[in-house]
Amino acid sequence: MGRIEELTEEVVRLFKNSGYEVDRRDVYNRLKLLIEEFKVPEDEAMRTVKNYLMKELDVSREQLIMESPLVKVADIKAPGQWVSLKAKVVQLWDSSSPNVSQVGLIGDETGIIKFVIWAKANKPQVEEGKCYLFANVVTDSFGGRMQVNVNRNSRIEEIDEDIQLPPKELEIVGALIAIQQNSGLIKRCKLCNRVLTKGVCPIHGQTESYDDLRVKGVIDDGENYYEVILNEENVRDLTGIGLEEAKEIAMENLDRTAVLSELKNRLLGRYYRLRGMRGQRYLLVSEIEFLKADVRKEGEEILGG
Ligand SMILES: [Zn+2]
Structure with missing residues (x-):
């Protein structure tokens, strides 16, 4: 051109x-x-x-000078669109091209996307880990992937917001060192699915509920502590105790907390290999298994049984 x-x-x-x-x-x-x-x-x-x-x-x-519409990274699907987005600079790459001022990755809670700041755009430098409004940038596709380009008509403004990045999948090996009290056979609010405390939803008060099984615990991999949530399927895979079995245990003992005691007996102190998505605070477990190397404990159980 x-x-x-x-x-x-x-x-x-x-x-x-x-x-x-x-x-x-x-x-x-x-x-x-x-x-x-x-x-x-x-x-x-x-x-x-x-x-x-x-x-x-x-x-x-x-x-x-009206600005282009504010979008999320996940909304960027076609090239040649003028958009604005609030994003965190995830990574800066080395650029060998004199036409490029900066190149790297930016992201928000919906995704990560490559960005290019053209030298001609004459913009101040962005820094890794800081959040910016990228106003009036142009979407582009390169090698089958979307990116955003910062040109002369764009505006970059540092913003005082901590933009979260999408959850990351992690695989860890560690010991389950704690199980929290609000684990085991729990009740959830029918309206919002939140866990009831003493029969009360934090949002809806006294409300209709349903039973669920989960374990909220802490995994220690020797370097970090991870707060993990195991759902019914995870718990059933590990212990053979699913929701139905948990209800039976509660009925036999006339005590719902008997389920928690049973799960603590079977799960605490053992080693696991697990995979999950790291959210703001919790690791939501997708797969979990006893670590095969945990033979000493398996042996003890057999002897004990
Ligand atoms: Zn509720």
Whole structure:
């Protein structure tokens, strides 16, 4: 694309972002005349053409600098869209191209996307771990993956928000060193699924409920502690105690907390290999198994039984 075409596109896009269609050929001819015939500097030629169009279309300067819609990373699916997004700089890569000022990854809670800040954009440098509003950036696709490009019409502004990144999958090997009291056979609110405490939902108060089985615990892998949540399926896979069996144990003992005692006996202090998604606080376990190397304990159980 020639320089005049580039500038033409810039003008067309600027007006299009604000909802105005302009005649591309007309813009091109005006810019060409000003720059090539009259030797007017680019900036001044652009200003002249923009002013002319604003007058023609009766558009105010304020209307023109209106920002592109705020989207989430996961919403970016097609190239050539003007968008704004709030994101955290996840990683900066080395760039060998003189045309690129910065390149790397940015993300929000819905996903991670590559970004490129063109040298021509003339923007301040962003830093890893900081959060920014990337206003008026253009979506693009490269090698089958989406990215966003920061150009001269974009704006980067540091923001005082801690944007969360998408949960990460982890695999850890460690010991279950604690099980919290609100584990075992629990009741959940029918309206919001929250766990009831003494029959009361923190949001809905006294409400209809249903039974569920879960274990909230702490895994220690020797370096970190992970707060984990095992769902009914995880608990059943490990112990053979599913929801139905748990209800039977509660009935036989006339005590729901008997389930918790039984699970503690079977699960505490043992070693596991587990995989799960790390959320804000908890690791939501997708797969968990006893560590095969835990033969000493298996042996003890056999002897004890
Ligand atoms: Zn509720």
